[in-house]
Amino acid sequence: MNLGMxxxxxDRLVHLAPVDLVIVVxxxxxxxxxxxxxxxxxxxxxxxxxxxxxxxxxxxxxxxxSANLGALELMGWAAASYQYGxxxxxxxxxxAIPAMLFLGLVMMPFYYISxxxxxxxxxxxRFGEASRALSAISFAFMTVLMSGINMYAMALVMKVVLGWDxxxxxxxxxxxxxxxxxxxxxxxAIFNEVLQFILIWAGAALIPILGLIEAGGWKALQLKVxxxxxxxxxxxxxxxxxxxxxxxxIHWTGIVFGLGFVISFAYWTTDFLVVQRVLAAKDLRAAKxxxxxxxxxxxxxxxxxxLPGLLGxxxxxxxxxxxxxxxxxxxxxxxxxxxxxxxxxxxPGLLGxGVTALIAGFMSGMAGNVSAFSTVxxxxxxxxxxxxxxxxxxxxxxxxxxxxxxxxxxxxTAYLVMQFLSIMDYVQALFSFFVAPLFGTVILGxxxxxxTAAGGFWGxxxxxxxSVGMWAWVKFDPAAxxxxxxxxxxxxxxxxxxxxxxxxxxxxxxxxxxxxLTKPKPDSELVxxxxxxxxxxxxxxxPLYQRPAFWAVIVTIVFIALNIIFW
Amino acid sequence: MKSDGTISIWFFIGVSLLVNxxxxxxxxxxxxxxxxxxxxxxxxxxxxxxxxxxxxxxxLLYCIFYNxxxx
Numbered sequence: 001m002n003l004g005m006x007x008x009x010x011d012r013l014v015h016l017a018p019v020d021l022v023i024v025v026x027x028x029x030x031x032x033x034x035x036x037x038x039x040x041x042x043x044x045x046x047x048x049x050x051x052x053x054x055x056x057x058x059x060x061x062x063x064x065x066s067a068n069l070g071a072l073e074l075m076g077w078a079a080a081s082y083q084y085g086x087x088x089x090x091x092x093x094x095x096a097i098p099a100m101l102f103l104g105l106v107m108m109p110f111y112y113i114s115x116x117x118x119x120x121x122x123x124x125x126r127f128g129e130a131s132r133a134l135s136a137i138s139f140a141f142m143t144v145l146m147s148g149i150n151m152y153a154m155a156l157v158m159k160v161v162l163g164w165d166x167x168x169x170x171x172x173x174x175x176x177x178x179x180x181x182x183x184x185x186x187x188x189a190i191f192n193e194v195l196q197f198i199l200i201w202a203g204a205a206l207i208p209i210l211g212l213i214e215a216g217g218w219k220a221l222q223l224k225v226x227x228x229x230x231x232x233x234x235x236x237x238x239x240x241x242x243x244x245x246x247x248x249x250i251h252w253t254g255i256v257f258g259l260g261f262v263i264s265f266a267y268w269t270t271d272f273l274v275v276q277r278v279l280a281a282k283d284l285r286a287a288k289x290x291x292x293x294x295x296x297x298x299x300x301x302x303x304x305x306x307l308p309g310l311l312g313x314x315x316x317x318x319x320x321x322x323x324x325x326x327x328x329x330x331x332x333x334x335x336x337x338x339x340x341x342x343x344x345x346x347x348p349g350l351l352g353x354g355v356t357a358l359i360a361g362f363m364s365g366m367a368g369n370v371s372a373f374s375t376v377x378x379x380x381x382x383x384x385x386x387x388x389x390x391x392x393x394x395x396x397x398x399x400x401x402x403x404x405x406x407x408x409x410x411x412x413t414a415y416l417v418m419q420f421l422s423i424m425d426y427v428q429a430l431f432s433f434f435v436a437p438l439f440g441t442v443i444l445g446x447x448x449x450x451x452t453a454a455g456g457f458w459g460x461x462x463x464x465x466x467s468v469g470m471w472a473w474v475k476f477d478p479a480a481x482x483x484x485x486x487x488x489x490x491x492x493x494x495x496x497x498x499x500x501x502x503x504x505x506x507x508x509x510x511x512x513x514x515x516x517l518t519k520p521k522p523d524s525e526l527v528x529x530x531x532x533x534x535x536x537x538x539x540x541x542x543p544l545y546q547r548p549a550f551w552a553v554i555v556t557i558v559f560i561a562l563n564i565i566f567w
Numbered sequence: 568m569k570s571d572g573t574i575s576i577w578f579f580i581g582v583s584l585l586v587n588x589x590x591x592x593x594x595x596x597x598x599x600x601x602x603x604x605x606x607x608x609x610x611x612x613x614x615x616x617x618x619x620x621x622x623x624x625x626x627l628l629y630c631i632f633y634n635x636x637x638x
Contacts, residue, residue, distance in 0.1 A: 019594045023587055030583055037574065059576060191576045198580050202587065206618055210609050347607045349594030349615050353587055 013161045013336065014343040020352025027199070027356045028176055031192050031363070035180025038188045045392045048185035048399050049117055049375045051280040059194055060286060061293030064277040065301075066193035069200060070365030072153055074305055074358065078341075079334035081309025082320055084247045085225070085233030086566060087240075088309065089302045094260040097295050097559045099268035101552045103278070104291035107269050109536045110446045111279060112287045113528045118279075118372075119272040119442065120380040126445040126529050127456030129384065134460055135441075136380035138434045139272060140373055144406050147369035148413020154362040155414065161339045162355065170414055173359065177366045178407040182400045186280060186375070189367040193277070196360035203357025204304040207338075210345040211311035224314035233313065236566040243489040250494040251487070258497025262504045266439035273372045284537060288548040295555050299562060305338075312337040316344075370406040377402045433471070436500035437463025440507030447531045448515075449523065455515030463507025470499045574635045581629025588623025591615050 016024075042048040055063070080088040116122040120139060124132035155169035180188045215221040222234045232239045232246055239245045240252035268274060268291075281287035312320065318332060320340075326333035332340065342354040378399045383390075441460045444451045473480045474495060482488040485498040526533040539547050595615025602610075631637075 017594075019590055023590055026586055026590075027583075030579065034579055041573075191579065194576050195580055195583060199583065199587075202584065202622060206614055210612070210614060213612070214609055344608050345614065347594070347598055347603070347610070347615055349591035349619060353591060356587075 013339050014351060014355075016162065016352060016355065017348035019349050020355065023349065023352030024356050024359065027360065028172075031180055031195070032176060034191050034195070035183040035188045038184030038191065042183070042185035042187060043393075043396065045395050045399070047187065048396045049379070050276075051185065051187035051190055053280055054282045055190060055277075055280045055286070055290075056282060057286040057289035057293055059190060060278050060281040060290035062197045062297070063190040063193040063280075064274055064290055065294040065297050066197040066200075066364045067274050067277055067368030068365075069197065069301065070150060070361050072150055072157075072362070073365070074200070074204065074361050075157065075335060075338045077305045078309040078312075078338040079336075081306040082312050082334045082337045083309075085229065085313075086236055086306060086310065087246060087248050087250070089236060089306045089566070090255050090259060092298060092302045092306070093559060093562060094255065095264045096268060096298050097555065098260060099264040100291045100295035100298065101555060102265065103269045103275075104288045104295075104548055105552055107442075107446060108278060108287045108291065109284060110529060110531075110534065111275065112281070112284050113534060113536075115528075116279070117379045118376050119270055119275055119438075120376055122442065122529075123445070123456065124380070124384070126526075127441070127451075128453040130457045131441065131453070131460055132380055132384065134457065134464075135434075135438060136376050136384070138464075140376045140381060142434065143273065143369050143373045143376075144409040145413050147366055147373075147406070147410040149417055150362070150365055150369075151410055152414035152417045154358075157335075157339075157358070160336065161358075166418070170411060173363055173366070174407050174411055177363050177370065178404055181367050181371050181374070182403045185399065186276065186371050189371040190277060190280060192367060193364045196364040199353070199360045200357045201304065203353040203355075203360075204308075204338075204342075206350060207341045207345060207354075208303050208307040208311065211308060211315065211341065215311060215314050221310060221314050225310055229313050234310065234566075236563060238567055243487045243494070248494070249489055250497075254485075254494050254497045258494075258501045262436050262439065262500045263497060265443075266435040266500065266504070270438045270442050271435065272376060273368045276372050276375060277368075285539070285542070285546075285548065289551065292548055292551045292555060296551070296558075299555070299558060308341045309337055312341055316340060366407075366410070370403050370410070373406040374399050374402045377406070433464055433467040433503070436504040437467065437507035440504045441511060444508060444511050444515075445530065449526055449530050449532050450515055450520050451511060452515040452518040452520050454518040455511040455513075458514045459507045459509075459511025462510040463503045466506045467499055467503035470502060575633045577629055578633035578635060581626050581631075581633055584622045584626030585630055586626070588619050588621070588626050591619030592623050593619070595619050 041052070044052075046052055077088050077091065080091075111119075111122060114122055114125055116125060118136075120132045120136035123135050151170055151174065152166075154173070155164075155166040158164040158169040159166050180192060184191070212218065212221065215224060225231075225233045230247070237252065240250065240255060243249050243251050278287050278290045281290050316337075320326075320332050320334050320337055321329070323333045323335065325331065326336075339358075342351065346354050378395055382398055382402075383395060387394075437460050440463055441456050444459070445456060470484050474484055479488070481495060484502070485495045487494075523533045528534050539549075544550050592615070595613055598615060599613060
C-alpha cells in the first residue's frame with residue numbers, strides 16, 4: 001500500500017507522527033521566545049510602531065515579502081495553478097515585480113523622507129485630514145475583517161488537512177500572534193516574519209524538487225500536463241490574445257493594465273500592511289533596497305507555489321475539482337493540492353516542517369494585519385480624531401491594547417464567517433474597492449505638485465464609490481459584465497482587474513479636475529512630499545554594486561528572461 | 568547583522584534550522600532502520616536524511632557565526 005492510497009483514507013489528509021508534533025510545538029515556543037526577548041525593546045512609539053527604524057535592507061525586504069506570503073496565499077495560488085495553469089504566475093511576476101521596483105526607486109524616498117508612520121499619515125501631510133480619515137478608517141476596518149476571514153479559512157484548512165478542531169486552531173494561533181506582537185511591537189512581527197519566511201522555504205521547497213524528479217523534468221512535466229489538462233496550461237502569454245483561448249478567460253490587456261499596473265501597483269505601493277515593513281528600514285538606501293530584495297525573492301516564489309499546482313496536474317492519481325463538487329462527491333478540491341503534494345513526498349519530520357510552513361505563513365500574514373491595524377488605529381484614528389495630545393507612553397499602551405483588540409475583532413469575524421459564509425465574498429470585494437483609488441491618490445500626490453487637498457479627497461471618494469457602483473451593477477445585472485470587463489466571457493478575476501482599472505482612472509480624472517479648480521499649496525509646504533519639491537540624497541558616492549538602481553536593473557533582466565522562457 | 572549588540576534574528580533562524588534539521592535527520596535515519604509499511608512516493612531517495620542534513624549544517628553555521636557570545 002503506498003501513500004497515494006493511504007492519504008485519502010480517514011477524515012483527514014495527513015496524520016502527524018510524534019516528531020512532526022515536536023517540530024510544530026518547537027515553532028510556537030520559538031516565536032513566543034522571540035516576542036518575550038524583544039519585550040524590553042519596544043518602549044517608545046518609534047520602537048513599537050516602526051521597530052526603531054533600524055532594520056537592515058535584508059530584514060526589511062524579507063519581512064516585506066513575508067507579510068504577503070500567507071498560508072492562504074500559498075495554498076490559494078497552488079490551487080489556482082492547478083485550475084488555470086501557469087497563468088497564475090502572472091500574480092508573482094508582472095503582478096508584483098514592476099510595482100515593487102517602482103516602490104523602491106520612486107516612492108520610497110517620499111514615504112521615508114516625510115517621516116510618516118503610515119500611508120494614511122502621508123495622505124494627511126499631502127492632502128489633509130479628510131483624506132487621511134477616509135483612508136485610515138477604511139484600511140483599519142477592512143484589515144481586521146480580512147484577518148478574521150483568513151483566520152477562519154486557515155482553521156478550516158487545518159481541520160481538513162490535520163483533523164484539528166476549528167476552535168483550537170483559531171485560538172492557539174491568535175493568542176500566539178497577540179502575545180508576540182503586543183510584547184515586541186513591529187520589531188517582533190518583523191523578526192518572526194523573517195523566521196517564517198525561512199521556514200516556509202525550508203518546508204515547501206522539497207515538493208517541487210521531488211515533484212520534478214518524479215515527473216522527469218520540466219519538458220516531461222509539460223507533456224504530462226498537456227495530456228491531463230491542456231497544452232495552454234504551461235504557457236504564460238501565448239494564449240492571452242483572446243478571452244476564449246485560455247483557462248482564466250482573460251485578455252492580455254487585463255493582465256498588463258489591470259493586474260500589472262493598477263492592482264499590483266495599488267497593493268505593493270500603498271497597502272500599509274506591506275509598506276510598514278519598509279518604513280522600518282534604518283536609512284533611505286536600505287528603504288529603497290528592501291523592496292528590490294523582496295522583488296528578487298518574489299520572482300522565485302512560483303517555484304514553491306505554482307510548480308506544485310502544475311505537478312499536481314501531472315502526477316496525482318486523482319482529478320481535483322471545485323469546492324462544491326468536492327463536497328458533493330466526497331472528493332478533493334483544487335484547494336487541497338498543496339497538502340496533497342506535501343503528503344505525497346514528505347514522511348515523518350518533513351511533514352511536520354511542511355505543516356509548520358503553512359502555520360508560519362498564516363501567522364506572518366496575521367501579524368502583518370494586526371501590527372498595521374494597531375499603527376493606523378493609534379496614529380491615524382485615535383491620535384488624530386479622539387485624543388490629540390497625550391504622552392508617547394500613552395500611545396504605546398494604546399498600540400498594545402489595539403493589537404489585542406485587532407486580534408479579538410479578527411476572531412469575532414472568523415466566527416461570524418463561520419455562521420454566514422457569504423460574508424467572505426462581500427468582504428473580499430469590499431477590500432478591493434479601496435485599494436485601486438488609493439493608488440491613484442498617492443501617486444498623484446507624490447508626482448504632481450498641482451494636486452490639491454480637495455482633489456485628493458474627492459478623487460479618492462469618487463474612485464471608491466465608482467468601484468462599489470460597478471460591482472453592484474454586475475451583481476444585479478450580470479449582462480453589465482460586457483461593459484465593465486469588456487467581454488461577457490470574462491470571469492471573476494478579469495472583472496476585478498477591469499473594475500480596478502476603471503476606478504483608478506476615475507480617481508485620477510476627478511483628482512486632476514478638482515485640483516485644477518482649487519488653489520494648490522505653495523512649494524514650501526510640499527518639501528519632502530512631492531517630486532520636484534524634494535531633494536533626494538545623491539548616490540553618486542556609493543559604489544555601483546551598492547546602488548538600488550543597479551540591483552533593480554538586474555532584477556528586471558531576470559524578470560524579462562522568466563517571461564520569455566515561459567512565454 | 569546584530570543590532571545594538573543584542574541577539575541577531577539570524578541566530579534565532581540558525582537555532583530553528585538546527586533543531587528542525589536534527590529532528591528530521593534523526594527521523595530519516597529511524598525510517599532507514601525501520602522502513603514504514605506505508606511509504607511516501609520517492610521513499611528510496613530518503614529525502615528526510617539529506618534535507619534534514621542540509622538544514623542541520625546551515626543551522627549550525629548560522630548558530631556559530633551569529634552566536635551572541637562570539638567576540
